[in-house]
Amino acid sequence: MILVLGLIVLIAAAVVALAGIFTNTGAAHDLTNTFTLFGHHITGSTGTLFLLGIIVGAAAMLGLGLLLTGARRTSRRGATARHELRDSRRETAAATQDRDALAEQRDTARTEAATLADDRSAREQDTLAEQRDTLAEQRDDLAEQRGAIAMQRDDLAEQRDAIALQRNDLMRGQSGAHEQTAGTRTGPMLQDDGTPPGPDATPNGDGHRRPHLISRESESH
Helix, strand or coil: CHHHHHHHHHHHHHHHHHHHHHCCCCHHHECCCCEEECCEEECCEHHHHHHHHHHHHHHHHHHHHHHHHHHHHHHHHHHHHHHHHHHHHHHHHHHHHHHHHHHHHHHHHHHHHHHHHHHHHHHHHHHHHHHHHHHHHHHHHHHHHHHHHHHHHHHHHHHHHHHHHHHHHHHHHHHHHHHHHHCCEEEECCCCCCCCCCCCCCCCCCCCCCEEEECHHHHHC
């Protein structure tokens, strides 16, 4: 719509300019007064003067258009720069948020790692304490077993000593019995009156004389 309107205005201006130029030419439309521009005298018809005005106006419009185009480009560049600055600020804010989030995650990971390390060290210490207690209990059990073994050894030593004493007593008893047996002798039995039989004593029923034991004590008596 704006393009159509601009085209209509341009055509109307061109028609007016041509009409003003061609209707004001000739000797009847000569300039009666001198027209000076930057020290130059312009001669001719009023149509020529109108054409010069159109040219100056076109040049002015061209300069105005270039100025507006430059301003528009500058404004576009400024808007683009502002948009880019806004986007950059947004990206910077997002990067800052991401950095803060990463820093929080790193701190959280460090805290969790420290907590896990503390828990692991505590568990290891508890395990070592339990192992130490178990070893202490085993040591105490071994000490008790060693004490029981020592007591059994002492009992066995006592039993061995008792057996040795019993063996010694038995050996002394057997040696005494041998000595008593060796100290007895065999002799003829006494007669009814208490006197030993003579060489002509009568043997017993089987033809042998009956021997009898006479101890050394009875000899001493």
